[in-house]
Amino acid sequence: MSELTEAPISEHSVVGTEVVLTVSDLRIVLDPSGIDIDDEVTLAIHQGEVLGLVGESASGKTTAATSLLAHQRRGAKIAEGKIIIDGTDVLVAAHADLRHIRGGLISYVPQDASASLNPALRIGTQLMEILEAHSFGASKAEREARLSEMMAEVLLPGDRTFLRRYPHQLSGGQQQRVAIAMALANRPKVIVFDEPTTALDVTTQAHVLTTIRALTRSYGVSALYVTHDLAVVANLADRIAVMYAGRLVEIGPKGELFAGAFHPYTRKLLAAIPDISGTHALRGIPGWAPRPGQRVTGCAFTPRCDMAQERCGIEYPPYDGSGPDHQVRCWRWEEVRAQPRANDVLLRERAEALCAEPEVIGVRDVLAYYQRKEALHGITASLCEHRCLALVGESGSGKTTLARCIAGLHPFKIEGAIELRGKPLERDARSRSVAERQAIQYIFQSPYSSLNPRKTIRQILAQPLHLFFSLSKSETEDRAIAVLEKVALDSSLMGRYPDQLSGGERQRIAIARALAAEPSVLICDEVTSWLDVSVQAAIIELLTKLQAEVGVSMLFVTHNLALVHSISQEVAVMNEGAIVEYGLVEEVLGDPKAEYTKKLLADTPTI
Amino acid sequence: MSSPEATPDLLAVITPAEHRPPQWLLTIKEAWGMGRTKAGVAIFVCIVALALLGPLLAPHSPTSFVAASFAGPSAKAWLGTDYIGHDVLSRVLWGGRTVISLALAATVIGLLLGVGLGMISGYARRWLDETVMRILDIVLAFPSIVLALLFVSIVGPKLWLIVLIVGISHAPRIARVTRAATVEIAQRDFIKAAEALGVTRRKILAFEILPNITSPLLVEFGLRLTYSIGIIAGMSFLGFGLQPPAADWGLMINENRIGISVQPWPVAVPVILIAILTIGTNLIADGMGRALIGIERDTGGK
Numbered sequence: 022m023s024e025l026t027e028a029p030i031s032e033h034s035v036v037g038t039e040v041v042l043t044v045s046d047l048r049i050v051l052d053p054s055g056i057d058i059d060d061e062v063t064l065a066i067h068q069g070e071v072l073g074l075v076g077e078s079a080s081g082k083t084t085a086a087t088s089l090l091a092h093q094r095r096g097a098k099i100a101e102g103k104i105i106i107d108g109t110d111v112l113v114a115a116h117a118d119l120r121h122i123r124g125g126l127i128s129y130v131p132q133d134a135s136a137s138l139n140p141a142l143r144i145g146t147q148l149m150e151i152l153e154a155h156s157f158g159a160s161k162a163e164r165e166a167r168l169s170e171m172m173a174e175v176l177l178p179g180d181r182t183f184l185r186r187y188p189h190q191l192s193g194g195q196q197q198r199v200a201i202a203m204a205l206a207n208r209p210k211v212i213v214f215d216e217p218t219t220a221l222d223v224t225t226q227a228h229v230l231t232t233i234r235a236l237t238r239s240y241g242v243s244a245l246y247v248t249h250d251l252a253v254v255a256n257l258a259d260r261i262a263v264m265y266a267g268r269l270v271e272i273g274p275k276g277e278l279f280a281g282a283f284h285p286y287t288r289k290l291l292a293a294i295p296d297i298s299g300t301h302a303l304r305g306i307p308g309w310a311p312r313p314g315q316r317v318t319g320c321a322f323t324p325r326c327d328m329a330q331e332r333c334g335i336e337y338p339p340y341d342g343s344g345p346d347h348q349v350r351c352w353r354w355e356e357v358r359a360q361p362r363a364n365d366v367l368l369r370e371r372a373e374a375l376c377a378e379p380e381v382i383g384v385r386d387v388l389a390y391y392q393r394k395e396a397l398h399g400i401t402a403s404l405c406e407h408r409c410l411a412l413v414g415e416s417g418s419g420k421t422t423l424a425r426c427i428a429g430l431h432p433f434k435i436e437g438a439i440e441l442r443g444k445p446l447e448r449d450a451r452s453r454s455v456a457e458r459q460a461i462q463y464i465f466q467s468p469y470s471s472l473n474p475r476k477t478i479r480q481i482l483a484q485p486l487h488l489f490f491s492l493s494k495s496e497t498e499d500r501a502i503a504v505l506e507k508v509a510l511d512s513s514l515m516g517r518y519p520d521q522l523s524g525g526e527r528q529r530i531a532i533a534r535a536l537a538a539e540p541s542v543l544i545c546d547e548v549t550s551w552l553d554v555s556v557q558a559a560i561i562e563l564l565t566k567l568q569a570e571v572g573v574s575m576l577f578v579t580h581n582l583a584l585v586h587s588i589s590q591e592v593a594v595m596n597e598g599a600i601v602e603y604g605l606v607e608e609v610l611g612d613p614k615a616e617y618t619k620k621l622l623a624d625t626p627t628i
Numbered sequence: 629m630s631s632p633e634a635t636p637d638l639l640a641v642i643t644p645a646e647h648r649p650p651q652w653l654l655t656i657k658e659a660w661g662m663g664r665t666k667a668g669v670a671i672f673v674c675i676v677a678l679a680l681l682g683p684l685l686a687p688h689s690p691t692s693f694v695a696a697s698f699a700g701p702s703a704k705a706w707l708g709t710d711y712i713g714h715d716v717l718s719r720v721l722w723g724g725r726t727v728i729s730l731a732l733a734a735t736v737i738g739l740l741l742g743v744g745l746g747m748i749s750g751y752a753r754r755w756l757d758e759t760v761m762r763i764l765d766i767v768l769a770f771p772s773i774v775l776a777l778l779f780v781s782i783v784g785p786k787l788w789l790i791v792l793i794v795g796i797s798h799a800p801r802i803a804r805v806t807r808a809a810t811v812e813i814a815q816r817d818f819i820k821a822a823e824a825l826g827v828t829r830r831k832i833l834a835f836e837i838l839p840n841i842t843s844p845l846l847v848e849f850g851l852r853l854t855y856s857i858g859i860i861a862g863m864s865f866l867g868f869g870l871q872p873p874a875a876d877w878g879l880m881i882n883e884n885r886i887g888i889s890v891q892p893w894p895v896a897v898p899v900i901l902i903a904i905l906t907i908g909t910n911l912i913a914d915g916m917g918r919a920l921i922g923i924e925r926d927t928g929g930k
Contacts (some may be wrong), residue, residue, distance in 0.1 A: 428824050429824060430820050430823065430824055450823055450824045450825075450826060451823065451826060453826075455826065458824065458825060458826045461824075462824075463820075463821065463824050465817040465820070465821065466817070467817060470816045470817040470818065471816075471817035471818050471820075471821055472818055473818045473836055473839075473840070474840065475648075475650075475651065475839040475840055477648075484822070484825060484827070485825055488825055488826060488827065518648055531821075534821070538825070
């Protein structure tokens with residue numbers, strides 16, 4: 022990553038006045054049912070401008086973005102609308118012309134670069150293919166010159182040895198930059214970025230974002246940057262378009278949008294984004310975004326909106342706003358605009374000093390092996406009663422390994438001691454006593470994999486109750502309902518199966534299962550990374566509340582430094598199997614001592 | 629890191645089913661929607677009915693002599709007689725029971741063995757997995773007919789032995805399918821969740837993993853049944869199954885093959901019935917296999 026030091030960024034935006042791309046009244050439906058995925062999408066991108074297209078899952082953002090290349094995803098059909106790029110009507114173009122348009126006029130950078138590059142071809146060959154397919158330049162020499170130019174543009178070494186590598190020999194960030202180079206090859210007018218950094222670590226993400234920013238600034242390429250994460254586009258985009266349930270609900274200049282959004286959804290979305298400075302508490306949005314076919318007539322946000330009126334559920338509001346630059350689709354946008362930005366105080370308790378109360382979990386000089394390789398190198402940490410300790414690090418830092426060691430789920434050798442209230446624990450959960458297993462409960466990253474699909478919620482919640490308490494059938498039922506209430510779910514869900522619930526609800530069930538055991542320690546392993554931001558915020562809210570009410574200690578494992586402030590009192594920053602910095606959240610994030618923490622802080626996108 | 633959140637299936641939300649049928653039943657339901665499965669079931673039911681009810685319909689005893697040997701079809705013996713003058717039709721009607729029941733028994737034995745070994749090996753992994761699977765590889769290296777012949781030549785032509793050997797020879801393949809399905813499920817976090825709670829290994833296998841792998845096992849059962857029919861009939865043909873004068877399709881083919889040019893029926897009818905039966909079971913297995921991997925109805929059209 023050191024090859025990228027300073028990208029040539031001119032501070033001043035070079036957004037021209039010329040409109041490069043216009044989309045009007047785009048409607049994309051499921052074929053053959055005709056259910057709308059996207060409807061009435063209207064937007065324009067100026068030359069050199071980055072437009073951030075933000076939306077939660079199932080909002081139709083990717084479908085809309087890929088349709089700009091006249092691409093129809095399997096089962097989807099562009100039913101209506103016009104897409105004009107640099108004077109060319111893309112949707113009426115002949116098949117032969119489309120080959121020129123895609124890659125020549127507009128190109129696409131996919132989410133997962135490792136899957137989009139051909140693993141059997143050297144990257145030089147793949148890049149050359151793009152130039153040849155579009156007959157770039159007159160001669161091979163000219164194409165080769167362009168190739169090394171491209172590599173320089175995306176800040177990759179352009180030497181022969183590098184070009185002769187295969188995709189698997191590159192890091193994730195390098196792969197993504199090769200994909201960007203491919204998109205850039207024929208100097209298109211517009212590039213569509215489809216969550217290109219979602220699969221990357223923050224540090225790598227920061228580098229890729231810098232590259233993208235530099236490219237648009239220096240070469241006047243316009244970009245549509247699709248993402249679910251507002252914080253990512255906060256520094257990158259000039260304007261931001263917010264999608265909800267297939268419609269554009271708000272589009273406006275970044276500054277205006279962040280300072281005072283016109284749409285209640287945008288407002289709530291902003292409040293749900295974890296902020297690294299920790300000045301506001303996370304507020305989740307109840308419910309989830311409806312999928313195509315589940316949408317109500319009228320404004321689809323109505324069921325989750327606290328400002329909804331009768332009219333909202335009947336009639337979809339037209340585009341309105343303060344001017345052509347800032348458009349919104351809400352009947353009550355003027356009232357929303359007049360509201361001051363919500364600034365909730367932090368929910369979690371603050372701590373004055375490190376781990377003063379009795380220690381619940383003590384980790385002493387723990388070395389853990391993965392197969393025969395040492396994965397944790399002498400970890401010492403402690404978790405006290407009523408505290409939340411955040412374990413932060415990038416992928417491969419050993420944070421999950423440490424969490425699993427504590428939970429007795431690490432299948433390989435461990436040296437050193439892990440203690441529960443001063444008593445050393447066995448390595449394997451099965452060798453531990455019933456009381457020890459009950460005391461430590463683990464919540465997994467993916468709620469899609471942590472619940473048995475063949476069991477009802479009732480059976481799932483009954484499992485820990487049966488194992489740890491001797492209860493009658495009706496007592497078990499009552500207890501299960503009680504824990505469901507604790508996680509703010511209705512007891513009517515008892516007979517459901519996990520696949521009948523949304524991701525957020527499933528994660529609540531996983532939390533409920535852990536709470537049913539009445540543990541003294543909850544280990545939360547990246548519990549929000551599979552969830553939408555609005556749902557993530559709601560889960561964090563819930564965990565914070567539970568920690569205060571139930572009084573459990575919590576170990577919160579996350580890759581997202583921005584979440585730490587919202588939930589924990591203490592933080593341990595991990596890198597390559599060791600703790601590099603350990604202290605109170607305010608101290609570590611406010612005044613980081615370790616180089617690694619500083620770098621991580623600088624790379625974490627923030628609003 | 630983050631990946632799109634799926635909202636629940638619309639239909640599932642509207643109709644919350646308190647008692648959801650087990651996985652294998654869903655596969656059967658899905659498979660039933662396909663023409664091939666219906667055809668397979670129709671064939672299977674017909675042949676099984678013929679084999680079960682046949683003895684009631686048979687005009688003669690399978691062991692009584694009704695005419696000269698290798699006599700052609702007549703009013704007395706519709707399909708003629710066999711090499712020593714038994715009525716072919718009666719012997720056909722009597723002779724299906726053994727093939728079908730022995731094949732079913734062998735398949736059940738193979739399934740029990742294979743599922744047990746496959747689940748243990750897929751869940752335990754490491755050395756136990758390696759040991760079990762390598763031993764099964766060795767069993768797999770012997771063709772089941774050769775294996776059966778070997779044991780029959782030592783112990784003698786006993787029906788239970790043939791059933792057992794055929795069952796054992798199925799076990800490795802069933803174990804492989806089971807193991808692959810188990811490994812996939814065992815990696816999911818709900819298994820780790822159960823381990824962290826201290827659920828016993830036996831309970832994890834029986835209540836967490838098994839309900840999630842019944843569909844592939846059902847398909848495998850259908851497939852193995854087809855093979856069992858072929859092998860059992862083959863064993864009888866070779867003379868290691870039922871002994872004369874008992875009526876058995878495989879045996880009939882062997883007994884009467886010398887007279888095939890003068891009186892083809894005692895050979896042709898059992899051959900055709902065995903062929904149709906295996907086609908039937910194969911169609912069912914195929915339908916369920918397609919239901920399992922979600923190939924749309926008949927792949928025709930959209």
